[in-house]
Amino acid sequence: MRVINFLIEKPRILFLTLAFILLSGISSGLSVPIQENPELAERWGGVRIFLPGASPERIETEIVNDLEIKLREVEEILELESIITQGFSTIVVELNQSVPPMLIEETWSKVQDKLNQILIPQGAEIFLDRSSGPPITVQYAVTWNGDGEAPLIMMSRLANQLKRKLSSIGSSHQTAVFGETDEEILIELDSSKLSSLGLSFQDISKAIQSLDAKKPIGVSSNNNSELLYRLKDNIQSIQKISEIPIKIINESEIIQLDDVAVISKTPVSPIEDIFLFNGKVVVSVAGTGSFSQRVHDYVERATIVVDEMRETLPSEISIDLIYDESAYTTKKFNELVKSFSLAIFFVLSISLFFLGIRSAIIVTLILPFSICLVMVGCRFIGLPLHMTSITGIIIALGLLIDNGIIVVEDYKNRRASGLNINDSISQGLKNLSAPLAAATATTVFSFLPIVTGEGSSIEFVGGMAMTVIMSITSSLVLALLMVPVLMNYMEKIPYFKDADISNEGYSNEKILNKYRAFLNWAFLVPRRAIMLSLSLPILGFLLFNTLPKDFFPAQDRDMFRVNIELPSNASALTTMNRVIEIREDILKSGLISVEKDYSFIGRMMPRVLMNVVGGEEKQGTNNIAQSVYFATDYYEMIENLPELSRRLVKNNPDIIVLVDSFSSGPPVFSDVSYVIFGDDPGLLKSLGEELELIINNSPDINVTKSATSDSITNVEFELNSSNISLSGQNANYLVNEMFTANNGLIVGTMLDSNKEIPVRLKGLSNKNNLTGNTGFITIPSQDGFEYFDSFGKSTLTNKSSTITRLDGQRTNDVEGWIWTGTLPSATEEAIKKDVADFESRLPIGYSLKQLGEAESRGQSQASLYSSAFMYFILIIVGLVLALNSFRETGLILSVAFLSIGLSFLGLFIGQQNYGFIGTISAIGLIGLSINDSIIVLAHIKEEAKEKLITKAELVEVVIRSTRHIITTSLTTLGGFLPLIFASVFFKPLAWAMSIGVLGATITALMYIPAMFIIMRKVKY
Template structure:
């Protein structure tokens, strides 16, 4: 604040009222930025133009996403070793990896899970750790541990936890033909979608996977006196590609390569298994080689029909809405060349929620403008209400410019914060405009009135804004992943409220100094240049809105014209009567109440303190608890998770999934269901991200129920959820059925976890069973949902112990004994790829597994 001399002003002192002393002394407070802006109105006009243009441009190009781009300092190390028990997985895979990883100093928590054929280790780092450096450290330690891992195990894979890895939508394909053809159609659409620049990759699930099957015939093998291992070694030793160095011939150097790779499945028939007797025995003599399909370990259906599902994952930094629109357009283009019976259905489209929030933000801005104008018409008149209302779009446009400059996307948290800030954007402008108007009413020159009035209230307005910001600022220091996720709320609110403060103290006073007029004054005479400039600005604004959303532009223009017509013919006379008759009465009542409160200060303060104490008592007595996201919201999606005993085949799990689909179809409220997607085995999400959830393993399944939009529903989805929680799973013996809605916001894990640690798995199981029994017999059990232990039981097994000394006398190894045991027990058994995993190189069978099978004949 500065003090300036305005003794040259000859305004009548009687018009100054309470400010007569300041005016007569020739001094008044001034806020320098406001005075500079008023004295340089042309510059502010140019600034206003650039804010409008850049604001709309930023709003147009800023990416839309479901969740903020937050780096989660969690990495998963996954290793596959098919057919191995959990105990062996722990000793052979998990412990060697844990020993190396535990030496990394920045790891906050190291958690491992060992199940049949699979080891998963989750390393959680400190929040301050650089994720790229952490990833490099993990890679180095995993490389060191590889030397101790079994050769038959697959190489460990390192997976990052990231919101950007969650599929933004799923494209489901169904049709009245076999899954082989359906998958070919899916692969064609997959290739088309992956051409979109904003699409990172497209995963494909369902259908049948090709494999080269070497079907060994037991009787033919015995006839030639051969073993399974002979066939395996014959194929493995021939399907090789070995570099042979280089050789100099004349003036040239040639690379030497022994190329024995098999690029045609029929070539396997001509491989020699044994030739010691003088007559070669070929693979075709003991086996059939076919280009067939892998055994199914997963199932997927959409509304009861088998499907192939494409999981679309977008690139980071691109708009989810535009990406979704481009994917749908690409699929629509492909539909013209697809077979006529192909059904294409998009599910789990996350862009819909983002588009709804963006639409809500636009509608709230428009409705906020109209409501503010209507309300202020009755208290400040049409001119003042317009000056106040303009602060909303200007503040928002300025906010979009800053957000775009900081590379912050329009995600759920940012959009929610902007909607929350809408109601606070006009507070500062109301105070400034009302004070300026009052000085103009008292006879001050409009420019001097704008300077003086803004200078008087600038301090309190800034203090009030800082006080509001101080409430949200601590959220910026919220620790952990949730803090990173929610940290965008205070940042957005600080930007929005700071923008509104700038608009209220710089732009609004300048506009008032130029265009403000009293109700009885005639409209100001605008020069042709000013008039053309205003028209150009208005046309630019509506053109920009139309380019972003044509419907919004039409609705906004219609509402503005409607409000103007209503004001011109109805509201103007009513508002003047209200200002002349009711406003003085309201002020009089308020004055009496204020005077009474000042005369009874002790009573007012005591009553306020007692009221606060009573409010705290009521909150403590009747509050319903604390939760991060509300759980009683009508669900958008409902998950029915199926868990069968370990060792159950995928076919058995699929039978239960079909029972669930039938039961769901009979549930009251199905008219509000958009789609029902059932997945058994594999991954329920299809994404590589561990956060995406879903079924995993042949004994697991999930049925996902997607509801229609809220506006189109006939029933309360919460009742639909409650009915399914009551009815599903009661008739399925041995299966655990859990029905729940999808969680709001980011993945948070379970609300309550009881961890039991120890070295002995049997003792761990005994203790976990005791804890479960205690909770089930406690009164709190009725308040719990999904109470279970994550200690997976091992599949039942029969162990064969080899007498190595006797085996050596017969010249056989433990490996050969194992293969022969499998040979005797199984009529037809897939013993690859853990035995052999050969990749063929031709285009026809590229990246196709070769598996050995044993059959009776």
């Protein structure tokens, strides 16, 4: 009260304080980092293993077994999933959700240390690929607009030049080039000509390497200076290479390299990384700005760099903008401005209607000052403005004035009863400070589990809870300090001086009498009021099982993706042609208006959004492609995606086609997933086929896949040791010749401008006869030459191409993807009985584990519940301290329980799914719903403290409380309306809380008084 009196006596101090809050908030709002997505701790990564030509069994035995044992020494690792294919393996490393973000870097350093301790076979490579950092901020396409075939080598060089320029921008996290073509000097040797000269591939290799001298050959120095001697580079051009002597005949005739070889500068073949933009082959450059900066600033700096480079390009080449994250961030902020404006309109209108102009002005003033305090808080704790933190502010807009309305109404009632200004303020603060603090504390405690919980799901929505907590805390401070002082000043304004404060706001005697009669009827038999107030929560609980279950809502992005997978042996060019066909089918269908599109071919999609992982590095997956399409209308896209999905699957029955919108929340790699553990590969395969059939029987399943069903076709050559011995050849020599002839061997480099180009030695091949090439390779012999077929025989094989392991055990991963527009939970429920029967029939030593969305959903909700329990105890402690009664605490806690049912009812009315966001809304609603009940109970207790209260007097207390309870409920509802109509992601929360707040109003005005009558045995 001393502070209030000081501010009343020193009005300049109050206005200076408010000016400081306003200016600090504006300053903070202009400097707080702005980004689209929250920063998630890096709990996923991959260990990439390359061993060219090695079978999956060899990689498993020689590398993966030891590597998994070593990695298991890092206690922070939750799970190791290994996918081993021919020549390549990925070990997906997932860290425990309990690892705090500040220890993530240290943990990955431990993982790297373990990798450094592993002994690997010669020719193998191992590196850690961390799927970290923000998503792509801006992406461009270097496009050929001229006639003829696109000059990919020149475009790739320009793309790398642009990449270097973008890397030099301040706050760049990383830059990347997609679809670039590596170039090489290719020396294609005719093995028959070589053999006729008595030469081998290895002889030519030694001849080239002997002339490729790029190192210094000495130093000459004296007392005054020092000079470095070096050989002049002999490999300066294709002409120089072609003139390399490889053999001298009759001591006078020199055989040059171009006599037996075709030499050219060419793109590396086969092409394994292709990028399409609007159906054209381009080279793409992506720039990713670091977290904790304003994304608009980064895009503006990138635009300047690109514009400068455009001026230097020929007319045939352009740099086109593919993607700009700042456009979506701008959209979010425009929504915030609209929501803020709408909230002010609702608050001012409702407050003006119910409270009068004087009170309306005061409570509306709380909004901008509270938002300013939130901006200061964000700046202080380093919280950026992004999708979830902005939504938290939007949610809080309707809650900010609740405390102010209660203080204003209480002040008006006391002034109407005859108290002077000072007594009205002091008595009001004395009776309201504890209940308001308790109500605010319970709301804070109900949102704290979302802040302090563990795991990526919690981190994703944690910013929302932080801004809500800061908002309602600041509103409490302003309500208790600013509102009473401003009410005092308002009474001194001439316009309000003679106004009757008790008559401000809407009143209708007829409605009031009917409302009083209804309350008298309800409280005459308290069970009536209790049954009426319990009907909505109980209905919500009864309807819960009818709610569809999901994990996270869809992204409110006008983007959808099309993933395709061809047979394992398909080349990148074959995959590209299929992507172009599917693109034409999408455009021809007319189902979705497409603005633009791009496709990654031969690699997984990189981090285009926050929860997309896995495509930062090329993985040798030429048979896959992932495309992103930008729709002109989001709602048209969502409505027609199911039909488009079925159309594309029907028109492409020979490949896997998956069509879906982008999801939100942490990454989930398949909708339905089970893992069978066992040892025998054959039995694992047969069990996987049986389980795959069970999943396929679900009506919502689009496609299923069993890991062990993947196969790859190879040409296997079996050497005949007897023939090798009789010919006098060496097996190692023959293998090296075969490798050089087929795959090629890097024998040197050539500097071309500012780029070093590798020189590859390779055999001439017949591209129309891949399987027969090896047999026709010739080897020099004493009698001239011999074909490679003389040393063995080749056969065509088709074997399982994939080995999967989970935490050191052999597995068979069986996955299913559902049709667009359906939910995994429905599929899980449909096959639940059959899967349980399948599990019961598994052989001894074999087991089954469920993964997919079900596991992710369960982990996230378990983390949230475990964190919420501790704060539930704190809510109880706070209520006991505020109410000084265990019975009344139990009464308020029963309101909290009923609010959960109200949240379920809200989801049902809004036709929303129950998932992680629905769980958050139920927990958050607990704090909101008990606020009104605490205030009504405080008013009843205040009246009952002076004397033995009667039912008639209790009815009058409820009537007095009704005005501000309805006002706060309607303003809170007004804050949620923008989310109902504008936000796809938070729509479940908005519906649950909107209906919940309305239901909580009935609970506060009927359930609480009725229970008080029963507990205190109040008589009429």
